[in-house]
Amino acid sequence: MPKETFFNLTENKKSKLIEAAEQEFARAPLHEASIANIIKTAGIPRGSFYQYFSDKEDLYFFLLDSKLQTSKKNFIEALEKHHGDIFEAFIEIYNDFLITMPDEEEHNFIKNALLFATYRVENTFADIFDSTSDREHFNRLMELIDHKPFKDKEEVISILQMIGAIAFHNSIVKLTNKLSDEVAIKQFRIQMDFIKYGVYTEKSK
Amino acid sequence: MPKETFFNLTENKKSKLIEAAEQEFARAPLHEASIANIIKTAGIPRGSFYQYFSDKEDLYFFLLDSKLQTSKKNFIEALEKHHGDIFEAFIEIYNDFLITMPDEEEHNFIKNALLFATYRVENTFADIFDSTSDREHFNRLMELIDHKPFKDKEEVISILQMIGAIAFHNSIVKLTNKLSDEVAIKQFRIQMDFIKYGVYTEKSK
DNA sequence: TAGATAAGTGACACCGTGTCATATACATAG
DNA sequence: CTATGTATATGACACGGTGTCACTTATCTA
Numbered sequence: 001m002p003k004e005t006f007f008n009l010t011e012n013k014k015s016k017l018i019e020a021a022e023q024e025f026a027r028a029p030l031h032e033a034s035i036a037n038i039i040k041t042a043g044i045p046r047g048s049f050y051q052y053f054s055d056k057e058d059l060y061f062f063l064l065d066s067k068l069q070t071s072k073k074n075f076i077e078a079l080e081k082h083h084g085d086i087f088e089a090f091i092e093i094y095n096d097f098l099i100t101m102p103d104e105e106e107h108n109f110i111k112n113a114l115l116f117a118t119y120r121v122e123n124t125f126a127d128i129f130d131s132t133s134d135r136e137h138f139n140r141l142m143e144l145i146d147h148k149p150f151k152d153k154e155e156v157i158s159i160l161q162m163i164g165a166i167a168f169h170n171s172i173v174k175l176t177n178k179l180s181d182e183v184a185i186k187q188f189r190i191q192m193d194f195i196k197y198g199v200y201t202e203k204s205k
Numbered sequence: 206m207p208k209e210t211f212f213n214l215t216e217n218k219k220s221k222l223i224e225a226a227e228q229e230f231a232r233a234p235l236h237e238a239s240i241a242n243i244i245k246t247a248g249i250p251r252g253s254f255y256q257y258f259s260d261k262e263d264l265y266f267f268l269l270d271s272k273l274q275t276s277k278k279n280f281i282e283a284l285e286k287h288h289g290d291i292f293e294a295f296i297e298i299y300n301d302f303l304i305t306m307p308d309e310e311e312h313n314f315i316k317n318a319l320l321f322a323t324y325r326v327e328n329t330f331a332d333i334f335d336s337t338s339d340r341e342h343f344n345r346l347m348e349l350i351d352h353k354p355f356k357d358k359e360e361v362i363s364i365l366q367m368i369g370a371i372a373f374h375n376s377i378v379k380l381t382n383k384l385s386d387e388v389a390i391k392q393f394r395i396q397m398d399f400i401k402y403g404v405y406t407e408k409s410k
Numbered sequence: 411t412a413g414a415t416a417a418g419t420g421a422c423a424c425c426g427t428g429t430c431a432t433a434t435a436c437a438t439a440g
Numbered sequence: 441c442t443a444t445g446t447a448t449a450t451g452a453c454a455c456g457g458t459g460t461c462a463c464t465t466a467t468c469t470a
Binding site: 029031114115116117118119122123149150155158159161162165166168169170172173175176187190191194195196197198199200201 | 320321360364370371373374375392395396404405
């Protein structure tokens, strides 16, 4: 988390810094991005940076977290819309996430996040449907999810994790193999169908 | 790939360097590991390192690749043993991989690889059951896999990718949450059952 | 208006990378 | 056996990035 000092900054200074950081993290993945570039673009001295953040990661995960707040809300909305159907909700946010990326800078930011995703990045993404950090959000999820197909809460969590991992992995494959949006979504649907109806079951073709 | 010069080295020198590198990559993840440490341990001058490898990554992926050759063979063997059953084969190598890790250095190497896995690391792991790099290996896989439950080859590939992603993700969760071997394997089995029989199907409880 | 507390600043010490000019070893033809 | 070319070895160095710290400046408060 950024330090108190950062939040005390004027809106103008704050957004200038954030814009500079987004630009840099869109240009290069975390490990290649440099504080030097960020402060140059933002026009602040080196010492100030460390007044606001403990290091590069601090700023980075603050940004990534902010960006994913939207996905978190979207997931809730998708669940409401699809009457608690996990699969349809996931397909919807997968769609949202990969396809509705209007801003090129935003797109590159996320691309770098995914392609160079360490466990911390993965965990940040997982927060969208995970219990660990935002308890309230998680409880809301659990209320909305249709539990009928599942034995117990553990099964629900297990499925959420599994689908999350698949969605995450598919995003990476889409980016590395430069798949079209249509192909990517189709692939994901096929995989969701496997989980819904199983490999050893007659599929409704 | 390491340069010619590296392969021309005496066995003694080569293994000394490799041992030093393994030690360093077990100590720290790729982005924190330093060439400085490797050459210090191996007792070679800095210039020589660049005679053998183009950079840190070059050496790293050479090592990781070598290590995964074993898993590649194991997967083939597991498929033979289980008469082409993808699920049982995966469970077996998942087991092999996470549990049969006798050497602590080896364990830490893999741990760092998984926790700080970028798309290149993920792709290297995916080579175990992927078509892109080792065509011959892939064809052998396709011969062995029981195609009965699947509509076509594409479906088989899709399932392989999916299970691969789940196994990969589970390994990371096991390491971050420090799950016991038993719990990790049990979780994986539950998830495999979901794919086998589907969520919307009566399970044989 | 003094004194305290918070914020701003940039020079600096430190560390790691990749290169390059130079040195050395080795092979091979004359 | 020597000359000459080719492969390998070496470490000093330029470059660029990080995090800190002593010092300055601004802001608040009694």
